[in-house]
Amino acid sequence: MKRIATWAFYVVSTLAILYIALYAYAAFTEPHLQPGAPIHIFRNPDAPSYS
Numbered sequence: 041m042k043r044i045a046t047w048a049f050y051v052v053s054t055l056a057i058l059y060i061a062l063y064a065y066a067a068f069t070e071p072h073l074q075p076g077a078p079i080h081i082f083r084n085p086d087a088p089s090y091s
Contacts, residue, residue, distance in 0.1 A: 073079075
C-alpha cells in the first residue's frame with residue numbers, strides 16, 4: 041500500500057509539473073493583444089448559419 045501511495049504521489053507531482061510547464065509555455069508564447077486592436081476570428085464560409 042505504501043508503494044502504491046508513493047507511485048501515486050510521483051504521478052500527481054509529474055502531472056502538476058507538466059501542467060505548470062504548459063501554462064508557462066502558453067503564457068510566454070501567446071500573441072500580445074493591444075487594446076483597440078481587431079480580433080480576427082476565422083470561420084469556414086461554407087458553414088451553415090443557425091441564426
